[in-house]
Amino acid sequence: MEPKGVIAFDIDGTLTHRLDWIDPKVVQRLEDLTRDNWRVALLTGRIFSFAWNILQHLNFPYLLGVQNGADILEMPSKKSLKRNYLSAQIIPQIEKAYLSQKEDFIIYAGIDKGDFCYYRKERYSEKMVQYLKVLEKLGAAPWQSSDFIFDDTYTFPLIKCFGEEKEMRTLYNILKHNPEIEVSMIRDPIDRALYLNLITHPEASKGQAVHFLREYFQTPLVIAAGDDHNDLKMLQEADVGIAIETAPEEILAYADVKAKPASELGIIDAIEEAIALASRT
Structure with a gap:
């Protein structure tokens, strides 16, 4: 039976407001979608092991895109479906952009290498070391x-930059013009006082992931839900977009449906509204 379509969800701030838990009511709704012949995809900026901490108990099939789609996996088998990694040749360009920054960036090695991170501890303040x-x-x-x-x-999935909003905005404005990378600036879900610039391969974004899912499942219908700037291209690529009502204005501009915050389980009602809207178009 052909799927009804794909529903792609961001995790942090969309499905959950916690780093270690997704409400069982939300999990049940996702499972119900798969039983109703929808294909569920979870697209996140998290590394695989961090995402797995809260996804390992899911008992239904889904696709997982980690590090903004640098790796797309079939779950729970963990079969790799798509990979776009950065080349080490990009590092000097990031170093140049970092000349005015107080702290340093980190490099994630990727799933196959153990999902660890490379860093230069001596370049950080004590506060940032913590x-x-x-x-x-x-x-x-x-x-x-x-x-x-x-x-x-040598290749790797992600470079992560972090700091205060003003510093990260300055860095973003430098990096966004580089055609050899994809960069998205978001608020840090771990420390809300910080902002992140997530740097990936130009074909590794949530928008590219949604495009891949549409072709992979051969479906004309994609619904997507998100709450931050790395979700923007995903919402642009989708046929029906859901944005959390607390999202930045740039994200809300692409919302066909606005959901209550994750702390209020707003995504549950928003899914129903989005499916109903899709059925009328």
């Missing part, structure tokens, strides 16, 4: 100290 310790605990393996000098053939 933040990095929190990040490290969310992953699957200890981080590795590095000089960030790799063979040109």
